[in-house]
Amino acid sequence: MAKSMISVIFICAMLMSLASLGHGAITCNFVNTQLRPCKDYVLNAQTIDFTCCIGAKNVAGDATTPADHQAVCSCLKPFLSSLTFEQLKVAAAIPGICDVQAPFPITRDVDCSKVNLV
Template identity: 40%
Template sequence: MVVVAPYTEAAISCRQVQGRLAPCMNYLLKGGAPSFPCCGGVKTLYAAAKTTADRKTACICLKQLVRAIKRLNLSYAAALPAKCSVSIPYKISPSTDCSMYASLLYFVFAYA
């Protein structure tokens, strides 16, 4: 007997990812400590990524976002989840392979 999981579309969009992280722009450009609204957005985004499709989409959107912002400090981007007390199994970077983490993220989110 073979069990196949149904295909699901992501409920998260890149527009939502950008909106949630908009309060983080000062931190991503200048460093220091992320603001309360920034960490609130990070935590909301983390909680919203419930399915594998959501987590993959969020990863892809984060990757696109760091590529699009030319003056963004990649070290600050990579440190953002931990600074907001959120643990994700990849570094926010333009070189992240999101397909590699889609199934791994299930275990991190489901058993964290």
């Protein structure tokens, strides 16, 4: 009986540790893949595709910590820096269109190291 109880506790502990591994750090590959439809929209300025909003919501849902927000910002910074003024306006409108809260301003000069710092 004691051995079976120890086995159950051990298995529960293993499952809990595996569950915590499921949510890792945000990667640029993830951000760029999820936001590719948004980038296409910004560059072509046609009708926004619903997949842009799905991707934006996926990124927002996975980026829950200040470190995640800084990572997303750092991933987007090169793209934002390359945009014209008009394209930047289109990009800045995406959070509102998709009903997603952006944790940092969508601008060229955002300081990603200061995102979510008080």
